């Protein structure tokens with residue numbers, strides 16, 4: 001089978017897919033999308049994801065490329081396609097997806113906004129407070145679950161791979177909130193996995209390209225990227 005193509009930037013939603021590809025031993029070409037310059041709004045990218053966001057995974061097929069956006073859908077696809085990390089029984093599969101969707105629907109949006117309102121801007125105390133409170137509420141749910149289970153959904157799964165890069169990113173901003181014992185144990189165990197180290201190495205170059213792209217972006221491009229003005 002030809003290698004997957006993954007389009008992304010240096011963000012947790014992309015890292016989770018890279019971890020899954022590494023864990024599953026899949027070949028993939030990783031292409032950096034310069035979101036600061038607006039590459040995600042160019043017609044070629046909107047044809048892959050009309051919502052103009054990374055990651056997008058493309059599987060080359062004889063019948064034509066199969067493109068998928070939304071990182072949770074990509075994780076689900078990879079686990080199902082390769083028959084691993086998605087639960088074995090019907091109940092296990094449902095539980096893995098429950099925690100995957102918990103990450104997608106709750107943690108991703110709230111954590112992203114908590115970072116935005118606390119660090120990208122300090123102009124809006126209401127937003128900062130609202131999303132930091134929500135983030136801390138979610139930390140409690142996660143701690144509670146990891147105190148009774150080694151992983152979010154029993155065995156190590158795509159749900160853990162989806163959450164782990166978010167916790168890693170939050171450590172840069174909210175380290176004092178991330179010292180609870182079950183979370184620390186879970187985080188260290190996943191960090192020690194060779195596939196996770198390989199994913200981090202693979203993402204290094206993308207991170208460098210992101211930082212360079214951000215430095216080179218104009219004030220107007222940054223306003224668009226942060227959603228302060230419309231594209």
Ligand SMILES: N[C@@H](CCC(=O)N[C@@H](CS)C(=O)NCC(=O)O)C(=O)O
Nearest residue numbers: 011013035040053054055070071072
């Ligand atoms: N729910 C989506 C979120 C995707 C998302 O927010 N992607 C960000 C990077 S983490 C992005 O590409 N942002 C560029 C933009 O919004 O213009 C997913 O999980 O795939």
